[in-house]
Amino acid sequence: TVVRVERESVRALENRLRKPYLGGAPLLNDKDIPKKSAVVMSGTVGYVQHIDMPSLSGLAEKHELKIYVTALPGTFLDHHTSLASVSGACDAETLSEVSKAFIIDDNRSFRQDPRFGVQVLHEISSRALSPAVNDPGTAIQVIGVMIRVLSVWAKREELADAQDEILYPRIYVQPLKAEDLLDDFFNPVARDGAAFLEVCVMLKKAYKALTDIGDKELSKAAAKHADILLKRAEASLALDDDFKYLKSLP
Secondary structure (H helix, E strand, O other): OHHHHHHHHHHHHHHHHHOOOOOEEEOOOHHHOOOOOEEEEOOOOEEEEEEOHHHHHHHHHHHOOEEEEOOOOOOEEOOOOEEEEEEOOOOHHHHHHHHHOEEEEOOOOOOOOHHHHHHHHHHHHHHHOOOOOOOHHHHHHHHHHHHHHHHHHHHHHHHOOOOOOOOEEEEEEOOOOHHHHHHHHHHHHHHHHOOOHHHHHHHHHHHHHHHHOOOHHHHHHHHHHHHHHHHHHHHHOOOHHHHHHHHHOO
């Protein structure tokens, strides 16, 4: 299972890094969305599995609109969650067509959602650390897998062969953030593994490995999690000597 999830996670992350904005234009700040834009609500409960970018682009070209995607694949929706904001003259029928470009289902999918693989990995690790299973060895193995998955991030400039090629100039999409990927995995695993010295040691090695990759975004996120790990370990490790040993590691 771990091998399969690693393979799917790497594939999904590589695909997203090849097209950081799913072929659209970058939306780097929500403040860039025009205030008078029409908001498209989900109208249903579930996860965004896929966004049909060609369909969105066709609608935007036909009606001379700009569409700002606010619900990326993996987003959990309820009836009050927005899918997108639409700038330009459009009617209710057009807004309904925009909503149909978002494929929504009960479960998440690897296809356009790299964060889903990260979530599955943390669930495997957290389950292994539960009192009922008590298998820190599996958690340590999964942490190693996560280092390999996140190492793909350092190749994003190499992978982003279409980064400068905007296929859908009227569609604006938020980028994937390294911080979100680390938060998805390391927050729950560090919480559940804080009482296991061997898990804490592996986590600290993971943060150092991610820092040593040399990517500024990864390094910043890893440093944040390294600080949090020491706070959790100090509160959870039974022996002061264990904590001192952990703190002494580079």
